[in-house]
Amino acid sequence: MATDITRVYICGPHSTGKTTLLNDLRPHVPELHVLHEVARGIIKSHGWCRDNYVPDKHPEVFKQLNVEILEAQIKLEREYSEQGKHFICDRAIDPIVYGQYYVGPEARDVMLGLPGLSGWFESLRRSLVILVAPHHEIIKDDSVRLTSSIEELRDFYNVFAAELNYQKIPYVALYDLDRKVRVERVLNELKKFQTSRTRF
Template sequence: MEYDKDINDNILRIYICGPHSTGKTTLLNDLRPYLNNIKVAEELARGIIKAHGWSRDDFHPVKHPDIFKQLNEEILDAQVKVDDECTKLGEDFISDRAIDPIVYIGFYIDDRDKNSLYEHPGVKTWLLRLKQSLIFLIYPHQECLEDDNVRLTPTLAELIRFHDSFEKELQMHDIPYIKVTELDRQSRVTRVLDEIKLFKLRRG
C-alpha cells in the first residue's frame, strides 16, 4: 500500500488543536524548554495573515467569507507541507494546529466548503498520519479570552460550541485525541509531557 511507509515511520507527531483564544500557543511556548529534539512548527496563521497584510476585519467570515476561506485553505496546505517535510527528514515535531482550518470553515461557513478541503493535495495521506499522532484538544476557559487585534473575538459560549465541532470532526474520522480541560498553565504542561511519555512507551 502506498501509505505504509508514511504511517509506520515512527515519527512523533504532536498536535495541539482547538478553538482560538484557548491558550494553544501559550501552551506550546511553555513546553519549549522540555521538548529536547522535538521540532516546533511555528504558528502558521499569523505568518500567512502578515504576508498578505490582512487586518482582522479583512478575513471576517461574515464580511469577507472568500478571504476567510482562502486563509484557512492556505493554513491547511502549509500544515500538510510541514508534515511532509518533517516526514522526509525523519523529524519529530509539535504543531499548535491540526484539523483546525477544516473545522473553522465548517463552523463559520458551511459543510460543503469544509468537505472540499479534504480534497486538497496531500490531505488524505495527512489524515492517515493524524490517526497515528498524539493530538491534544484544548477546552476553552473564560480566563483565556483576550483581544489580540488579530484573531476573531468570540464569546465563551461560542467557543464551547466550536470545541464541540472539533470533537465531532475528530470522531467522524476516527482520529484519537486527548481532551485537555486544565486551566493552570503548569498543569497543562505536566499533562502533555506525561501523555508524551506514555505515547512513546506504547509505541516502544
C-alpha cells in the same frame, strides 16, 4: 522512517492558550522541533488585517485563508517528516473546523478535497493529538484572531471534537486551566504515547 516520527498536535478553539502551552512545553521536549503556526505568515503575505477576513462579512476570504493555511501546514509537515524530524505543532485540523463552523459545509468539503489530505489524516491517527478546551479566564483580543464569547468557543470545541471523531483521529481532551498542570498532563500523555509505540 516516517512512521517512527513523533508528532504532537496542540489544537482546539482560538483563545485557549495553545501557543502558550506549546511554549511552556518547549524546555521539556527539546527533541521535538516546533512547527510554528503558519496563519500569521499567510495573513501578512496578503497584507490582510482582521477586518479583511471576518467570516460573517467576508466568508470567501475567510475560506481562502483557511485553505491556504491547511495547504501550507501539510507541506511543512511533509518536509519535516521527510527530514526525519520529530515535531510539535499548535494546530491540526483547525482550518477544516474553522471553515465548517464559520462558513459552512461547502468550505469543509473544499478542504477535504485537497491533495494529500487522506495521507495526512493517516499520520494524524498515528500522532498524539491534544484538544484544548476553552476557559473564559484566558479569552483575549490580540487583533489577529477572531474574538468570541465563551459560549461560541465551547460550541466550536464540540464541533472540533465531532470532526476528530468523524475522521477517526484519537485525541486527548485537555480541560485543565493551570499552566503547570497542563504541561504535566501533556508530558504524561506523551510518555504513555511513546511507550505504547515501543511495544509494537
